[in-house]
Amino acid sequence: MVTALDTPTPVRRVRIPRAGIAAALVVLAVVAIAALAPGLLTGVDPNHADLGATLRPPDWDHWFGTDQNGRDLFARVAHGAGASVLIGLGATGLALLGGIVIGTLAAQTGRWGDEIISRLLDVVLAVPGLLLVFLVAAVMGASGFTATIGLAVGTVPGFARVVRAEVLRVRASTYVEAAHGLGHPGPRVVLVHVVPNAVGPVFALATVSLGAMIVASSSLSFVGLGPKPPTAEWGAMLAAGRDLASVAWWPTVFPGVAITLTVLAVTVLGQHLQARFERRTV
């Protein structure tokens, strides 16, 4: 199970064809509409139970079929985008913020500050990804909120390390030395040269890890540590579908396809951004 925390440095040299990027953008646009205004995609209430139409296979009325309560799965998948993507986005955003602040602090506070922060990060890193979320859920109770916090906490050390290394690298670079040599004041050099060049790779990494976050958050919902029912959420829908797997294939297929497509699109875009960034620096 890849969580953003554990994701190794994404592999380079992936050239993504233009069509792939276009497809990724289309997928993300649809997901964004579903997350922000699912009403535009479907007029059906995701929680409306039609007991006369339970477990219907996909047809013209119900594109993705219905579940055991007769709820329309297309509407539920569309409405489920919000919760699934929100946890991933929220956790990535929090982790990015924390990573930038802590990483910059470690790089700027001298030897002792760096040592203390790095050892603290080691302690957090010692707990493998999802187990940290389990710990947070045990302490704070299971919910979408705790899932977000848990994933973010687990990912902060990874980001912080990258930020720290980048700040140190850029600060020691010849172009920063040259900028100082032009007589510009220190804070100006930091703002104009160090920050933009140090933060770039972290944002690229964040886009790639966003995909892993979405996978992780759906896993958590699947085992019941995410948003509470009857909220439509892709992982939770799959958990419900699991119990029906011996009689109906559609409840376990469509939410999974939705997750996979979303993650794929995010990853493709992330790798594209990363490749672009690397071309710029090499």
Place this chain on the structure above:
Amino acid sequence: MSPLVRVRDLVVAFGGRPAVRGVSFDVERGQVVALVGESGSGKSVTARSLLGLCGRGAVVEADELAFDGLDLRSLGERQWRGLRGRRVGLVAQDALGSLDPLRRVGAEVAEPLREHRIVDRVRPEVLRLLADAGVPEPEVRERQWSHQLSGGLRQRALIATALAARPELLIADEPTTALDATVQKQVLGLLRAKAAAGTALLLISHDLAVVADLADYVHVMKDGAVVEHGVPADVLTNPRHPYTRALLNAVPTAERRGRGLSGTIPALDQPDRRVPGRELITVTDVVKRYRVRGRPPITAAAGVSFTVRAGETLGIVGESGSGKSTVGRMLLGLVAPDSGAVEFDGVPWSARAGAERRAARRRIQMIYQDPLASFDPRYTGRQIVTEANPDPERVAELLRLVGLAESQVDRPARELSGGQRQRLAIARALAADPAVIVCDEPVSALDVSIQAQVLDVLVDAQRRLGVAYVFISHDLGVVHHIADRVLVMRDGAVVESGSATAVLAEPRHQYTKDLVAAVPGTVLRQAQSVLKPG
């Protein structure tokens, strides 16, 4: 008897694009033949065609491509393997990268011995080969990894691997690039001895001076074709092709002081009217030591004193580890001396702080060996110069001065060629209106014709703007060409100083004498002194 190597009308193409277009040459047994040219001239690919290792996607065609009467055009992979190492040895470019970093040096030397079953007892032969290549303490070195060897030892070990299976032909691709002059001299001596003992040598080099000293026969290559060939003394004294002529003129040496190297700036052939001004920098008895845990401290400066005057060029020469770069960084106030003082405009760096220090920093600029690393990767050429001086007219003026076209400066700097990048770095340095520019090996990574252009730009800018240079280089020829006065450094100490002509033409200190003697190009200098300018 047919020659050992016979090549007629060799064409090597990659994906339809020819890298070598119709090259012909012979190598006789025991002869040293050189292919000389700048990057992209196709010299390496030409040599590798004799090993069947031109690289992925290479299409090799020739009227004749023969080794000792064996037609190489029709060899199968198995036959090639019998040839490689056993009959043709390769000393590839980049000795550090050419020895497998995960294997011991001894294992690398043993590989061709085992592959071709040369001897029954491998280890004594490995030790003999290492000793034969001039590697001291072969029993120790054999057990080490390549990163533990110095540059010169690595090159010797690599030569030992190439000679292990006793090939009849040795191909040496830039065998002395990146080596200090004294080490270079030793390695060239080793190659010369091998050639004298009967191994034919195909030497590939960008360095006319090296080639002229070593080769029996020279082929000058440009854009995949041989433009001129002959005996070195002939080719160098009586070049028929304009490219050879330009290349010879581009080599900076004492003989070409006070003249343009590239022929692109006519003003340089006018008399030099510079007059050295007041003292700008005074360095008094500076000492700097670096301590690394578990090792003896490194002395980068052991009581160095000198001055820099306005409008002059001070050359600092020395081999790697001599402390010349540290001294350069102390001039900029980037490194503080342990003791002693570096005064700029009469005030030591230690006494300057805040806005005053920043203002002073602007007046001493720096040009680096790798200009690209000194540019913010997000910036275009124009932005880089504008950061030093916001006045767009001044920026345009300086870009013209260094010879950069308008169309080149609005793109990211990484899209520029090596020479253009260094021009941009010069423009940025000048844009800060400095009194002094410290140039740390500014032309070491450039081809000789590009190096000539950049040196010309530096000389031209000094004559127009009166800026002083501190020119740090390992290359005595370059320093002799550009510097008014010279410091010779060794192990952090100045061993000799004085006017460039005096120190480099008539060195008094033994170390300087060794350095000067190690510079290749006796033949070339003789040729240049009789060569007509232009």
Place this chain on the structure above:
Amino acid sequence: MTSLAIKSEPRRVSPAAVRVLRVVAVRLLGAVGVLVGAATATFFLIQAMPGSTTDVLLARTQASPAVRAQVIAEYRLDDSLFTQFFAYLGKLATGDFGTSFVLRRPVWDAIGTQLPRTLELVAATLVLTVVASVVLAVIGAGRRRWARSLFSGVEGLIVAVPPFWLGLVLLGVFSFSLHWFPAIGSSDFSGLVLPAIALAAHPVAVVTRVLREGLLRTLDEPFVLAARARGISEVALRARHVLRHAALPVTSLLGWITGSLIGGAVIIEIVFSRQGVGRLLLSAVQNKDMPLVIGVVLLAATVFVVVNALVDAAAWLLDPRTREH
């Protein structure tokens, strides 16, 4: 080869061996430090939870006064925070993770009965990962561009598929439709196949890609040209030179694989309704059974940290260039 062994010297401990031991010792010491830190963090986590520490440790179960008194005595809960802290660390250091009052048995005991099933799954997955990655990387490192694009595309797709969903799909196809494998809860070997595949998918995709790119990158290195110029065969080239270089970045992935298997096993066990530590942990989390949760988390952290320390030392051993300091 025999000629290399001719030189006979009196046997003595070489300084290299001492240095190796020192490096391993330093890494392990660092690992212990991190684990003490992690244990400290769990102590403060318990303190920070609402309600009295006694209630937290009892997982809010209705306990008799005698049991309460026993817990208070065991953890020195009526003493100063300072004493409590060292009592807590002392218990953990001796391997005493306390008692789960939900399950009414010692934490070690509860974990111990479930651990073999989880280890079984992890071991099967590791074997699958190593075999599949090496085979796929060597096949995929061909020269043709379309084949390489195909491989990297499939790898990208696999990493986007949530492992638990892959598990569900495998269940649906191979158990419910084709009936090749038992659906749920089976404890024999055939019950191990689908969970191991679902769990191995991500590591296989990532390791394959890293290994393949390592192979391709190494083939561009100058020493490969030098080795070919000595007349060695392509097989010898790969065996003696290229594979070792390609494997280097994979060693640094081993730590990541361990972490992802530990976390992933929990989820996969639930998908396949397998017995194991994962299900134990999930129910402990739902019951807020803190001694058990902390026991599992610290155990996982120990495995993870020790593996990372060993991997670190191994990387140091494999690459002579890193051995200088």
